[in-house]
Amino acid sequence: MATPKPEHARQRRKETRPQELLDAALALFVEKGFAATRSEEVARRAGVSKGTLYLYYPSKEELFKAVVRQNMSSLIAEGLELAGNFSGSSSELLGCLMRTWWERVGNTPAAGIHKIVIAEVRNFPELAQFYSDEVIEPADRLFSGIVQRGIDRGEFRPMPVHAVAHVLIAPMIFLALHQHSFGACPMNEDSPIDAETMLTTQLDLVLGGLEVRAPAPRPASHRVRA
Amino acid sequence: MATPKPEHARQRRKETRPQELLDAALALFVEKGFAATRSEEVARRAGVSKGTLYLYYPSKEELFKAVVRQNMSSLIAEGLELAGNFSGSSSELLGCLMRTWWERVGNTPAAGIHKIVIAEVRNFPELAQFYSDEVIEPADRLFSGIVQRGIDRGEFRPMPVHAVAHVLIAPMIFLALHQHSFGACPMNEDSPIDAETMLTTQLDLVLGGLEVRAPAPRPASHRVRA
Amino acid sequence: MATPKPEHARQRRKETRPQELLDAALALFVEKGFAATRSEEVARRAGVSKGTLYLYYPSKEELFKAVVRQNMSSLIAEGLELAGNFSGSSSELLGCLMRTWWERVGNTPAAGIHKIVIAEVRNFPELAQFYSDEVIEPADRLFSGIVQRGIDRGEFRPMPVHAVAHVLIAPMIFLALHQHSFGACPMNEDSPIDAETMLTTQLDLVLGGLEVRAPAPRPASHRVRA
Amino acid sequence: MATPKPEHARQRRKETRPQELLDAALALFVEKGFAATRSEEVARRAGVSKGTLYLYYPSKEELFKAVVRQNMSSLIAEGLELAGNFSGSSSELLGCLMRTWWERVGNTPAAGIHKIVIAEVRNFPELAQFYSDEVIEPADRLFSGIVQRGIDRGEFRPMPVHAVAHVLIAPMIFLALHQHSFGACPMNEDSPIDAETMLTTQLDLVLGGLEVRAPAPRPASHRVRA
DNA sequence: CATGAATGAGACTTCATTCAT
DNA sequence: TATGAATGAAGTCTCATTCAT
Numbered sequence: 001m002a003t004p005k006p007e008h009a010r011q012r013r014k015e016t017r018p019q020e021l022l023d024a025a026l027a028l029f030v031e032k033g034f035a036a037t038r039s040e041e042v043a044r045r046a047g048v049s050k051g052t053l054y055l056y057y058p059s060k061e062e063l064f065k066a067v068v069r070q071n072m073s074s075l076i077a078e079g080l081e082l083a084g085n086f087s088g089s090s091s092e093l094l095g096c097l098m099r100t101w102w103e104r105v106g107n108t109p110a111a112g113i114h115k116i117v118i119a120e121v122r123n124f125p126e127l128a129q130f131y132s133d134e135v136i137e138p139a140d141r142l143f144s145g146i147v148q149r150g151i152d153r154g155e156f157r158p159m160p161v162h163a164v165a166h167v168l169i170a171p172m173i174f175l176a177l178h179q180h181s182f183g184a185c186p187m188n189e190d191s192p193i194d195a196e197t198m199l200t201t202q203l204d205l206v207l208g209g210l211e212v213r214a215p216a217p218r219p220a221s222h223r224v225r226a
Numbered sequence: 227m228a229t230p231k232p233e234h235a236r237q238r239r240k241e242t243r244p245q246e247l248l249d250a251a252l253a254l255f256v257e258k259g260f261a262a263t264r265s266e267e268v269a270r271r272a273g274v275s276k277g278t279l280y281l282y283y284p285s286k287e288e289l290f291k292a293v294v295r296q297n298m299s300s301l302i303a304e305g306l307e308l309a310g311n312f313s314g315s316s317s318e319l320l321g322c323l324m325r326t327w328w329e330r331v332g333n334t335p336a337a338g339i340h341k342i343v344i345a346e347v348r349n350f351p352e353l354a355q356f357y358s359d360e361v362i363e364p365a366d367r368l369f370s371g372i373v374q375r376g377i378d379r380g381e382f383r384p385m386p387v388h389a390v391a392h393v394l395i396a397p398m399i400f401l402a403l404h405q406h407s408f409g410a411c412p413m414n415e416d417s418p419i420d421a422e423t424m425l426t427t428q429l430d431l432v433l434g435g436l437e438v439r440a441p442a443p444r445p446a447s448h449r450v451r452a
Numbered sequence: 453m454a455t456p457k458p459e460h461a462r463q464r465r466k467e468t469r470p471q472e473l474l475d476a477a478l479a480l481f482v483e484k485g486f487a488a489t490r491s492e493e494v495a496r497r498a499g500v501s502k503g504t505l506y507l508y509y510p511s512k513e514e515l516f517k518a519v520v521r522q523n524m525s526s527l528i529a530e531g532l533e534l535a536g537n538f539s540g541s542s543s544e545l546l547g548c549l550m551r552t553w554w555e556r557v558g559n560t561p562a563a564g565i566h567k568i569v570i571a572e573v574r575n576f577p578e579l580a581q582f583y584s585d586e587v588i589e590p591a592d593r594l595f596s597g598i599v600q601r602g603i604d605r606g607e608f609r610p611m612p613v614h615a616v617a618h619v620l621i622a623p624m625i626f627l628a629l630h631q632h633s634f635g636a637c638p639m640n641e642d643s644p645i646d647a648e649t650m651l652t653t654q655l656d657l658v659l660g661g662l663e664v665r666a667p668a669p670r671p672a673s674h675r676v677r678a
Numbered sequence: 679m680a681t682p683k684p685e686h687a688r689q690r691r692k693e694t695r696p697q698e699l700l701d702a703a704l705a706l707f708v709e710k711g712f713a714a715t716r717s718e719e720v721a722r723r724a725g726v727s728k729g730t731l732y733l734y735y736p737s738k739e740e741l742f743k744a745v746v747r748q749n750m751s752s753l754i755a756e757g758l759e760l761a762g763n764f765s766g767s768s769s770e771l772l773g774c775l776m777r778t779w780w781e782r783v784g785n786t787p788a789a790g791i792h793k794i795v796i797a798e799v800r801n802f803p804e805l806a807q808f809y810s811d812e813v814i815e816p817a818d819r820l821f822s823g824i825v826q827r828g829i830d831r832g833e834f835r836p837m838p839v840h841a842v843a844h845v846l847i848a849p850m851i852f853l854a855l856h857q858h859s860f861g862a863c864p865m866n867e868d869s870p871i872d873a874e875t876m877l878t879t880q881l882d883l884v885l886g887g888l889e890v891r892a893p894a895p896r897p898a899s900h901r902v903r904a
Numbered sequence: 905c906a907t908g909a910a911t912g913a914g915a916c917t918t919c920a921t922t923c924a925t
Numbered sequence: 926t927a928t929g930a931a932t933g934a935a936g937t938c939t940c941a942t943t944c945a946t
Contacts, residue, residue, distance in 0.1 A: 010909075010910050010911070010943085010944070010945070011909090011910085011945090012908085012909055012910075012944095012945065012946070013909090014908090014909065017909090031348055032348065032349060033259075033261070033345055033346065033348075033349065035259065035260075035261030035262060036261060036349055038935090038936065038937085039936080039937065039938085040936085040937090048910075048911090049910065049911050049912060050911085050912070050937090050938085051910065051911055051912065051938090051939080051940085052909075052910055052911075054937090054938065054939080055909070055910075058938095059937080059938080060936095060937070060938090115344060115345060116345070117407070118341060118344070118345070118403055118404070118407040118408075119259055119341060119342070119344070119345030119346075119407070120259065120345075121407045121408055121411060122257060122258065122259075122407060122410055122411065123258060123259065123262055125411065125412075128408060128411040128413060128414075129413055131408075132408060132413065132414055136408065159427060159430075159431075160419075160423050160427055162419045163419050163423045163424045163426075163427035163428075164427055164431070166397055166400075166401065166419050166424055167397045167424065167427060167428045167431055167432075170396045170397035170400035170401070171392055171393045171396035171397065171400075173400060174392075174396035174397075174399060174400045175392065175396070177344055177403075178344070181343070181344040181345070181347045181348065182344075182347055182354055182357070182358060182362065184348055185347060185348065185351060185354040186351075187354060187355055187358065193386075193388045193389050193392050197386050197389045198389045198392055198393065200389075201385060201386055201389035201390055201393060202389075202393045204385075204435065205385075205390070205393055205431070205432050205435030205436060206393075206431050206432060206435060207435075208434070208435040209430065209431030209432060209433075209434040209435040210431060264918090264919065264920085265919080265920060265921085266919080266920090266929095274927080274928090275927065275928045275929060276920090276921085276928080276929065277921095277922085277923085277926095277927065277928050277929065278926080278927055278928075280920090280921070280922080281926070281927075284921095285920080285921080286920065286921090462922085462923070462924070462930075462931050462932070463924090463930095463931085464923095464924065464925070464929085464930055464931075465930090466929090466930065469930090483800055484800065484801060485711075485713070485797055485798065485800075485801065487711065487712075487713030487714060488713060488801055490914090490915065490916085491915080491916065491917085492915085492916090500931075500932090501931065501932050501933060502916090502917085502932080502933070503917090503918085503919085503931065503932055503933065504930075504931055504932075506916090506917065506918080507930070507931075510917095511916080511917080512915095512916070512917095567796060567797060568797070569859070570793060570796070570797070570855055570856070570859040570860075571711055571793060571794070571796070571797030571798075571859070572711065572797075573859045573860055573863060574709060574710065574711075574859060574862055574863065575710060575711065575714055577863065577864075580860060580863040580865060580866075581865055583860075584860060584865065584866055588860065611879060611882075611883075612871075612875050612879055614871045615871050615875045615876045615878075615879040615880075616879055616883070618849055618852075618853065618871050618876055619849045619876065619879060619880045619883055619884075622848045622849035622852035622853070623844055623845045623848035623849065623852075625852060626844075626848035626849075626851060626852045627844065627848070629796055629855075630796070633795070633796040633797070633799045633800065634796075634799055634806060634809070634810060634814065636800055637799060637800065637803060637806040638803075639806060639807055639810065645838075645840045645841050645844050649838050649841045650841045650844055650845065652841075653837060653838055653841035653842055653845060654841070654845045656837075656887065657837075657842070657845055657883070657884050657887030657888060658845070658883050658884060658887060659887075660886070660887040661882065661883030661884060661885075661886040661887040662883060716939090716940065716941085717940080717941060717942085718908095718940080718941090726906080726907090727906065727907045727908060728907080728908065728941090728942085729905095729906065729907050729908065729942095729943085729944085730905080730906055730907075732941090732942070732943080733905070733906075736942095737941080737942080738941065738942090906946100907944105907945100907946085908944100908945105908946100909943105909944095909945090909946105910942105910943080910944085910945100911940105911941100911942085911943075911944100912940100912941100912942100913939105913940100913941095913942105914938105914939090914940100915937105915938090915939080915940105916936105916937085916938085916939100917935105917936090917937085917938105918934105918935090918936080918937100919932105919933100919934100919935095919936105920932100920933105920934095920935105921931105921932085921933100921934105922930105922931080922932075923928105923929100923930095923931085923932100924928100924929105924930090924931100925927100925928085925929100925930100
């Protein structure tokens with residue numbers, strides 16, 4: 001009943017296929033969003049046919065979830081490890097963490113994930129739970145934990161730690177969001193702010209505000225003491 | 227025994243139709259995203275038939291753009307006016323502006339627009355230009371202008387003003403974003419941070435970092451004095 | 453995003469559509485079976501487009517069930533009514549019933565339904581229940597009830613009534629089955645048996661076997677008494 | 679330390695492969711029908727891979743035809759042989775034949791074949807010819823031949839022999855059909871009729887109707903004597 | 905011979921859009 | 926204007942079949 005025709009050379013790469021498909025899907029989902037990405041396009045970009053995609057992921061939705069998992073699950077672990085081994089001041093730890101995050105994530109297509117997730121969670125209840133548990137909660141714990149550490153050690157003023165964590169993280173993620181939305185549009189490729197300047201400014205302002213008193217030797221801080 | 231027709235009611239609604247359609251579309255686009263919102267559902271929520279929707283907007287895309295324009299065009303004007311008439315310190319102006327924005331926008335379904343726009347700009351190039359011109363640029367000018375004013379008046383340390391504007395705005399918008407994505411999922415209705423706390427903390431930290439020296443006690447600031 | 457083109461005249465016939473679709477579906481399901489019938493073909497035969505079919509029936513499966521219901525639900529009621537109003541002998545009643553059934557059903561495309569149902573029930577558990585309740589059980593009750601009546605009135609020998617009902621009905625339905633399968637193939641259009649002969653023979657043999665003694669005046673019975 | 683290969687086991691099975699494939703296909707076709715049976719599942723049930731199936735049968739259609747041929751070709755031969763060697767009365771011969779058929783076929787998954795064939799012949803014209811030639815015609819000849827024999831020998835009344843053959847065979851096949859459709863559904867495992875009762879009743883009724891006079895007590899007959 | 909990864913035609917279904925009423 | 930029945934392009938997913946290993 002079907003009338004198949006002989007085709008081009010086919011390659012057998014069971015081991016590497018999932019990664020190739022995940023990479024293709026990541027790029028397209030970030031570019032077009034979940035709904036606007038056609039599964040056949042994902043397959044083509046991965047260099048396989050439509051059917052092959054479904055050999056590895058039973059539906060577009062599962063593919064999406066796999067992309068999210070693959071790109072997010074390892075991130076927090078790294079942050080926690082970095083924080084655990086750190087021996088300097090809490091300010092330095094936060095600065096180090098944020099710069100590292102930007103290099104490892106913010107700069108990377110993986111950062112676009114957050115854009116899609118924000119846009120699509122309401123249509124994927126399961127994903128909401130997963131992403132909260134796997135990404136948002138741990139990130140919050142990581143940052144507010146360090147803030148708490150700073151308070152406990154007398155480095156920081158006592159403040160609501162979760163709010164501080166939000167204020168710390170938000171500008172960075174928001175910048176990543178914009179780089180994957182407006183920043184990717186041809187018109188405004190030259191954003192008025194670049195990441196490095198923003199990060200330095202952010203650390204200067206917020207860490208400065210956090211510290212009990214601004215000590216002399218930190219170059220990033222221009223705070224004058226009373 | 228002619229059946230009396232509700233001509234008057236229909237007549238009265240005729241002028242409000244576009245607004246009703248835009249409201250319905252706004253709610254649905256924010257809830258489900260652009261692609262997942264069916265035009266029939268927009269019509270039904272506005273109390274009209276599918277055909278009527280197309281009488282007012284020639285396509286779903288145009289409806290989407292109209293929703294974005296309607297909800298974004300007027301916002302910045304208010305801010306600019308507020309800023310122009312303000313006579314207090316730049317810190318107070320920023321605090322006032324941000325609190326006002328949160329009340330007028332961040333708390334409002336209109337804030338969800340930003341979520342969709344971020345998700346969809348790359349599929350709607352025309353929107354990118356419009357949104358940049360109408361929303362992003364003016365907001366940046368508004369905030370960085372005030373920062374510049376503060377610097378000029380000797381209130382603030384000299385800093386890269388665009389970066390500062392970003393750091394000021396980002397946590398607020400990011401919070402609004404999350405309230406329209408994860409915050410709307412049944413699981414996490416009790417976010418670890420509430421808007422008021424976050425805003426107060428943000429103003430405390432960033433304004434504190436901005437100011438040349440810690441001046442007399444400001445209400446928004448919990449800074450410890452020497 | 454969609455690019456629709458203007459097309460032919462479209463007719464609005466909401467009232468008659470379901471029947472037209474059901475008729476088209478019946479014909480095709482009987483001819484090709486459920487799986488081999490494409491929904492687009494059903495639509496085309498009904499003179500509408502693919503989409504219109506789904507306006508009335510949410511899936512091919514539901515269309516199938518609707519076809520079964522439509523064609524079967526009324527049949528048994530007629531039989532019961534006929535039986536209720538009958539005043540002659542049980543033999544005559546059975547003969548009348550079977551000839552009527554053949555005219556009303558066996559000769560009709562609706563008889564092909566049984567073919568599809570037999571072929572597909574195992575893939576449609578809900579249908580099994582429905583069909584048993586609506587068709588098989590009532591038919592069995594109808595026929596075995598009459599046989600019981602004959603026994604009670606001393607017309608028939610005591611026998612297992614359900615088995616007798618099966619023996620009565622089976623040759624007729626089986627003939628209908630074959631007319632919709634082999635009988636529809638071009639090669640054997642001239643079956644060695646025609647319905648009329650079969651029916652007469654069947655009544656002669658089985659009714660003759662049923663009766664306590666073969667009385668003289670019934671032409672259909674040639675039974676000699678011991 | 680070479681790993682010993684189970685060459686022998688594979689070798690041994692090589693000759694039985696076709697049979698194993700046919701058995702697997704038979705079971706699945708009967709259970710799900712032709713279209714709903716996936717070729718991969720046939721292969722798995724036969725313990726081989728998808729590719730191997732196509733080594734033996736070039737397509738699913740050919741596999742189907744092979745299943746039909748395999749299960750139907752030999753059946754009639756037995757019947758003919760039995761009939762040829764039989765020396766008793768025609769009634770006894772018919773009774774013996776039908777009971778044998780039920781044991782050898784009606785009770786067997788092979789009987790389910792008839793169900794699929796009825797459902798699919800119109801999609802497989804070649805099968806129609808084959809099945810008519812190999813199954814229907816011989817069966818008809820076998821049974822109507824015996825009836826003719828009975829008439830010739832004065833045992834039976836003169837009657838249209840093909841019609842009588844139909845009436846004889848139909849209830850049995852119809853019962854087999856139902857056992858493979860409704861009978862296989864979990865709901866009605868307790869059919870109101872069992873095969874044995876039906877067969878006895880059928881022989882009693884029809885043979886009784888056929889015979890010129892009720893002869894001496896036949897084992898299969900429960901006819902009441904005068 | 906055997907395997908199973910890969911293919912792609914084709915089926916079902918959705919939904920933006922049209923247009924007769 | 927307003928309606929909603931009708932349309933058909935397009936997308937998701939299945940599965941018979943192929944072929945490199």
